[in-house]
Amino acid sequence: MIKIVNKFTCPEQELEEPENILVEIKNFNVWFNDFHVLKDICVRFREKSINCIIGPSGSGKSTLIRSVNRINDDIDGFIHHGDVHFNGYTRGRSIYHKDIDVNNLRTKVGMVFQKPCVFPKSIYENTLLGVKYLKKHSKQEKLQIVEENLNAVSLWKEVSSRLHEKATTLSIGQQQRLCIARTLAVKPTVILLDEPTSSLDPVSTYAIEKLMLQLKEQYTIIFITHNIVQAKRIADYLVFMCEGQVIEEGTKEKLFSNPDKQQTKDYLSNEYCEC
């Protein structure tokens, strides 16, 4: 049965710039029915940088980021305990506090999934799907939003002549960029990406990686990958997870050159992990 362990507290970490922490997860536990998926997670994600989560399959990476925008809430048997703070938005409360408006939270914390999921509507409609109070915008303003966000993902040039065609006619790589554009149109602060390049070809993957490096100027990016080379290319900070626990977190340079834990070293050098 489920036991909630209250004794565990996160270790106080020495940080050079504590003010740039945007999302802070404290003593966070998740169960699906009685399967303990996340165990006493303590992790911080830094503002305007790429926070990569790495770890073997089944280590709870997806469950963790899906808890940051509460998309897990609707899953049967989801039980959580602990706090997720979103600094500057929740005013010291956890995002799981009863007064938090989930839909509003999700406009601040956007999410892109592993498989691109465009709706069977036009490219134009897909981009505008999440925009609030759409009816109050004029046609010109709507087109401006579409152009701005498709430009941000370098898709505008490719699709500007066929905005009213079905989004399903785009290639998979284009669809994934459209999904990112659709997320950007909602004007989030944080963008969660759950292995967004794992179903893409190398060229599209490169395009998305380049895009991430541009986007981090404005957004806080939390990026799951199980491709260590990819993490090395784009990450600023790394979080290494294994079997529902955070083994180590820190800057990319530290984890790759001088990790504290042996498991981190093993995983980053051999993709092998015994936790």
Add this chain to the structure above:
Amino acid sequence: MNRKWSNGAFLIICRLAAAISILTLVFLLSVIVFNGIRAINPEFLLTRSRNFGAEGGIFYQIIGSILLVFCTALIGFPLALGTAIFKSEYLKNRYLLKLSSILIYGLNGIPSIIFGIFGLVFFVHYLNTGISWFVGSIILAIMILPTIVLASYQSINSIPKIYRESAQALGLSKWHVVLQVIIPQGIGGAITGLLIGLARAIGETAPIMFIATAFSGVEVPSSLSGPVTALPTHILILSQQATNPLALQNAWGSSLILITIVFIFSISALFSRVRLRLVSQR
């Protein structure tokens, strides 16, 4: 008995079964077409019936039947779609889900004459509506509700979860997810269910004969109350005068028209299903 022989025998039995079913259908249809076609002419389609249907046409019967199923669709479709959406998107309790399925399948299994009696007792006598075509539409809508609910539910429930999650991740409220994602993608299946249901409803005699129809002397009703004449009940009254060759011929003609309308509904259902499959494959 060697394997080759038993294989051959099995094949023959299957072919025979298929041949018997198809021939029965072809025979039935060809008898109706062959006998019915002789009755069909512009006068038959466009004039009112005289002498209890033995003479004249079936104009008001066609109008009555179409009016009945049109209203049935208007009443049944939103109810069924709402039920399917509630069952798929909002109902999370496993026992209630099971119970709702049992109730829907149960409703589907009720013989149509029971609906007729229910309409007579509840609407016509208890609520004192009198014989009313609108009550007939309500009863037909209740009768075909399970068909539409099941088709809509299947279509909505088969939308992959990722669509719901992607829409929710954009901050769309549940209501907007239903409106923007669930309904546009599930509507095709729901319409298929509606057309199959209507094809059944338009051919039903038992549920409407006590509560919604009169046998002759009725035109287009001017209000919600008052009877209509409908094709199935007209065929019933004509077949009761089968000794009169004119009446019999008109019965065949009416049957052909009814089957044609049912056929149109079924073909539309088939096409909407094919179109739906093409959309989902894209």
